[in-house]
Amino acid sequence: MSAGRQLATCDLPVTQVTAHHLCWVYYTSGSTGRPKGVLCEHRNALAYVRNHPFYSEMSESARKRGEEKRKRILCASAFTFDPSSGDIFAALCHGDVLCLSSRSKLMVDFGETILSCGATHVCSTPILWRTIQEPVDKYTELEVVALGGEAMPRELVEKWADRVCLLNVYGTTEATVYQTMRKMEVGDNPRMIGRPLTGVLVKVIGEDGEEAKEGETGELHVGGEQVSRGYLGLPELTESKFYSQETRFYRTGDLFRVLGSDMEFIGRLDSQVKLMG
Numbered sequence: 001m002s003a004g005r006q007l008a009t010c011d012l013p014v015t016q017v018t019a020h021h022l023c024w025v026y027y028t029s030g031s032t033g034r035p036k037g038v039l040c041e042h043r044n045a046l047a048y049v050r051n052h053p054f055y056s057e058m059s060e061s062a063r064k065r066g067e068e069k070r071k072r073i074l075c076a077s078a079f080t081f082d083p084s085s086g087d088i089f090a091a092l093c094h095g096d097v098l099c100l101s102s103r104s105k106l107m108v109d110f111g112e113t114i115l116s117c118g119a120t121h122v123c124s125t126p127i128l129w130r131t132i133q134e135p136v137d138k139y140t141e142l143e144v145v146a147l148g149g150e151a152m153p154r155e156l157v158e159k160w161a162d163r164v165c166l167l168n169v170y171g172t173t174e175a176t177v178y179q180t181m182r183k184m185e186v187g188d189n190p191r192m193i194g195r196p197l198t199g200v201l202v203k204v205i206g207e208d209g210e211e212a213k214e215g216e217t218g219e220l221h222v223g224g225e226q227v228s229r230g231y232l233g234l235p236e237l238t239e240s241k242f243y244s245q246e247t248r249f250y251r252t253g254d255l256f257r258v259l260g261s262d263m264e265f266i267g268r269l270d271s272q273v274k275l276m277g
Contacts, residue, residue, distance in 0.1 A: 019043035025232055026082045028173040037232030038173045040082070045089065047225035048176045051198040052090040053167055054121045058183050059144045061165075071096040072141070074119035076106060076128065083148070086177040087123055107131075114139065123169070125149040126156055136163045148178055151265070152190040161186045168193060170265070174241070174250045175200075176226040182262070191265045193256070200224045201247060204256050204263065217257045217266055223249035 023042045027035045053059060054071065073091040075098060077084040091098040099117040106113055111132035114122060123146040136159060145160060148169035160166050161184045170193040171178030180202065182194025196202045201223035204212040212218040227248040230238030241251050255266040 017042065019046070022229075024082070024085060026080075026085075026173055036234060036237070038082075039229040039232055040176055041229055044176045044226050044228050045085070047199055048086055048178075048197075049089045049093050051200075052086060052094075053123070053146050053169055053178060053181045053197065054090060054144055055094060056181065056197070058181070059121075059165055059167070071121050071143075072099055072117065072119050073097065073121045073123075074099040074101070074114060074117055076110070076122055076124045078103060081149075082173055082177050083123055114142065120144070122146070123148070126152050129156060136160065139163070146178075146181070152184070154190050157184050157188055157190050158186055161188070170194075172222065172250065172252050172254075174228050174230075174252075175222045175224075176228060179222045179226060180263075189264065192259070192262050193265060194262060196222075196224075197226075200226055201249075202263070204258050212258045214258055214260070217255055219269060220252045220254050220256045220263070221249045222252060223247045 019042050021042055023040050023045045025037045025039055027037050054073065071091070071094075073087055073096055075084055075087045075091075077087065088098060099119055101113045101117065106128075110124075110128055111134040114132075115134070115138065118141050120141055120143045122142070122144075126147045127150065129145070129147055130153070142164050144165045144167065146167040146169045147156065148171060152168050157166065166184040168182045168184050168190060169178040170180045178197070179200045180193045180196050182188075182192055184190070203221050203223075204216070204218040205221055206212045206216055206218035223245070224247055227242070227250050230242050243249050243251075253269045255269060256263040257266055
C-alpha cells in the first residue's frame with residue numbers, strides 16, 4: 001500500500017445478536033446412544049475461544065520462536081465435532097494462522113499433513129495421533145499438542161512429552177469443547193486431567209451430595225460461562241442435567257477421584273461405551 005493510500009470505509013450493519021443468542025448446535029450421542037443437540041450460545045463459545053488451551057500460560061511457555069511469530073493451528077477435528085469450531089475461531093480471533101486440510105488427507109497421512117503445513121499447534125484425539133509414523137524428531141516446528149476426546153495411552157506420553165508441550169485435555173460438549181487440561185511429563189498418569197481452564201469451575205460430588213475430599217470419588221460437575229443452554233427439544237433432560245448455583249453447572253456423568261489439586265478419571269456413572277473415539 002502506498003504511503004498516501006487510505007483504507008476504504010464502509011458502514012457495517014448493526015447486528016441485534018446478543019451474547020445469549022444461539023451460536024451453534026452440535027450433536028452428542030450421550031450415554032443412551034440417542035443423539036442430543038447441545039445449544040451453545042455466543043457467550044459460551046467466546047468464553048472457550050478466549051481461554052482456549054493453546055492460549056494458556058502453559059502453552060505460551062512452550063513457544064520456540066518468540067511471541068512475535070504467529071501460531072499455525074491445524075484444524076484436525078471433523079467439522080461435525082465442536083473442537084473444530086473451537087480451533088477455527090480461536091485461531092482467527094487471536095490473529096493466528098489457521099491450517100485446513102481435507103479429511104481424507106488427514107486420515108491417510110496425518111503426520112505428513114502436519115509437516116506440510118508447518119503446524120505449530122494441533123488438537124486431536126489420541127487414536128488419530130497414534131497413526132503418525134514419522135520419527136518424533138522430524139517435527140521441528142511442532143510446539144503444542146492437545147489430545148482429548150478419549151483416554152490418552154501411556155505410550156503417547158512417553159513418546160511425545162519430552163518433545164512438545166503435551167496437553168491432556170478433558171471436556172464435554174455440554175460445556176463447550178474442553179474444560180480442563182494438564183501438561184504431561186514422562187511417567188505421568190494419563191488418567192489425570194489437571195486443572196480447569198480460566199473461567200471454568202469444577203467440583204467432584206459424592207453420593208452424599210457433598211464435595212468429595214482427598215482420595216474420594218464422585219461425579220464431576222463443571223460450571224461457568226462455557227456451560228451451554230441445554231439440549232434441543234429436551235427440556236426434562238436439560239433440567240435434570242443442568243442446574244444453577246451462583247453460576248450454571250452441568251452434571252457430566254463422569255467419575256473422578258480427587259488427588260490434591262488434580263483429578264483422576266475413574267469411569268462412567270452409566271454404561272456408555274466409546275468406540276473408536
